[in-house]
Amino acid sequence: MAKEQLQVLNALDSAKTQWYHFTAIVIAGMGFFTDAYDLFCISLVTKLLGRIYYHVEGSAKPGSLPPNVSAAVNGVALCGTLAGQVFFGWLGDKLGRKKVYGMTLMLMVICSVASGSRLGTPQNL
Template sequence: MSAYNNAKSDAEQLNERRREALAKIDNAEFGWFHIRACLVAGVGFFTDAYDLFAINLVTPMLGVIYYGGTLPSDLDLGIKVAASVGTFLGQIGFGYLADRLGRKRMYGIELMIIIVATLGQALSGVGSTLSLPAALIIWRVIVGVGIGGDYPLSAVITSEFATTNRRGAMMAAVFAMQGFGYLTT
């Protein structure tokens, strides 16, 4: 019976320490740490939006260069929708993995996926085994997976480190960067 009471008191102590840590975060003074968290997550949202919407400017150019005028509608649609499909898959996959392995660990992985896939898109070319639109579709699905991981992880990490009285403003600042990313395309 005493082992049960010890285990129970250990769990109670752990819960008390968690409550104290959360209270410190909620009552902390707003400072550079919070601004930096907003900037890091905001830059991620900015680049995500830019990457998702900039393709609308690229597909007409691909049509002129490779297809003598306009890109066939099925290829145009595939290139434009591929990142959205990847985003859906990334949100589900990274949400599950972040719950299992931890948000901070997964946050860096999604960033690496975005970087590699963006470079892959930029370096894609016409080949004998794979057409340029097919390569772009594959890379855009992969970049979408990374973007899908960035959406929930950035939002949750920013929210976790925000003080209670500034949480709404910090989240609004992070999500506003999507609009700026779209505006720059």
């Protein structure tokens, strides 16, 4: 078994660079982007939530989330990431990785557009 794995690795090491290699790098990069997008933007979301919902009228400073609420929002983001990885990994094993990757990419695009649109924002801003 180990000898077969070494042969595969040796074949990969000696292979010429082809279009497939660039495609694999782009797909891996997009996988990282879609996986880490919510973790990178959650700090911005917590700042915005504090400014919108915890602003004191007449105060010169913008509002900020209380520490326990901020920790809960960050914790939910991490738990959601874990649950999504487990669920979509399982779904990828069942339906095929290519199909599930397309589904998750479309879900990501739709949710990003929806979160950036006027839908769901307070009307009094």
